[in-house]
Amino acid sequence: MSNVDLITSPALAAHAERIVAAIRNFAPGADVNVRLARPNGGTGAGDEAATQAAWESYWSGGGHEGKWLYDAIASFYRRAIIRPAVNHFLGRTFAPGARVLHAGCGSGAVDVDASRRVRITALDISPLGLAEYARIHGEGTTLMLGSIFAIPAEDGSFDGVFNLGVMEHYWPADIGKILAEFNRVLKPGGHVVLYWPPAWGLSVIVLKMVHGALKRIGRGDIQLHPPEVTHVRSRAETRGWMEAAGFSMETFYFGPRDFFTHQIVVGRKHGRAPS
Numbered sequence: 581m582s583n584v585d586l587i588t589s590p591a592l593a594a595h596a597e598r599i600v601a602a603i604r605n606f607a608p609g610a611d612v613n614v615r616l617a618r619p620n621g622g623t624g625a626g627d628e629a630a631t632q633a634a635w636e637s638y639w640s641g642g643g644h645e646g647k648w649l650y651d652a653i654a655s656f657y658r659r660a661i662i663r664p665a666v667n668h669f670l671g672r673t674f675a676p677g678a679r680v681l682h683a684g685c686g687s688g689a690v691d692v693d694a695s696r697r698v699r700i701t702a703l704d705i706s707p708l709g710l711a712e713y714a715r716i717h718g719e720g721t722t723l724m725l726g727s728i729f730a731i732p733a734e735d736g737s738f739d740g741v742f743n744l745g746v747m748e749h750y751w752p753a754d755i756g757k758i759l760a761e762f763n764r765v766l767k768p769g770g771h772v773v774l775y776w777p778p779a780w781g782l783s784v785i786v787l788k789m790v791h792g793a794l795k796r797i798g799r800g801d802i803q804l805h806p807p808e809v810t811h812v813r814s815r816a817e818t819r820g821w822m823e824a825a826g827f828s829m830e831t832f833y834f835g836p837r838d839f840f841t842h843q844i845v846v847g848r849k850h851g852r853a854p855s
């Protein structure tokens with residue numbers, strides 16, 4: 581593999597070498613071009629180091645003995661069920677060649693097909709997640725090390741932002757800040773596509789049952805991934821969050837396309853798209 585671009589936020593630049601080393605581990609000849617982004621403001625939230633540590637543990641597969649089984653099921657689910665739904669809604673929303681930010685990309689197993697149609701910049705706070713993204717996507721990947729609260733990109737850089745399995749890990753007080761930061765990096769008329777589990781979604785119900793069963797056998801200490809604290813609760817509340825951040829909500833879908841897992845929310849940034 582050669583030619584991977586890595587843009588890093590100034591705040592996390594010290595971790596960039598870890599990504600380069602991890603990529604050279606599976607692709608010894610890889611040519612990784614590292615670029616330091618200019619600080620771009622952002623809405624700032626929480627403790628970046630703690631967030632990063634939690635997700636590094638997740639992507640390292642570390643934690644407990646049953647994690648491999650959870651990871652195997654999650655990986656199958658991402659490829660067989662979620663990926664087609666990503667293809668559908670991204671295909672419907674973005675023109676071929678559009679510049680799209682995958683905000684909280686992790687391994688990116690869900691955007692393998694989509695990344696052949698649109699130009700994806702893969703943003704994550706976890707160096708291990710980004711290295712895994714590069715391993716799965718290979719040549720020509722653009723990685724971005726940074727936080728969704730302070731995206732290391734200029735205002736109006738992207739035609740689209742999408743995000744899957746991330747919003748639910750943040751408290752309601754942070755949701756508006758994340759959406760405002762997505763709005764900042766979008767061009768006028770650009771779209772955000774969120775895959776955000778609702779309280780009534782299949783993964784939420786299954787995870788509740790698994791955690792309940794683990795508690796009953798005395799393994800309540802086992803955490804399969806960082807906690808989910810904010811699920812979608814209603815159309816009205818979601819619309820309120822979207823509008824407050826400068827989006828009109830165009831789609832609010834829950835159904836068979838991803839086997840009743842996410843509420844799929846599409847918002848359009850106010851303003852006219854540049855012609």
Ligand SMILES: C[S@@+](CC[C@H](N)C(=O)[O-])C[C@H]1O[C@@H](n2cnc3c(N)ncnc32)[C@H](O)[C@@H]1O
Binds near residue numbers: 684726
């Ligand atoms: C459940 S994973 C989903 C990964 C990917 N979207 C997928 O579906 O395969 C959530 C990802 O969001 C990333 N993440 C969480 N908080 C973040 C933040 N503040 N800034 C950037 N990435 C973040 C985590 O590191 C993790 O890789």
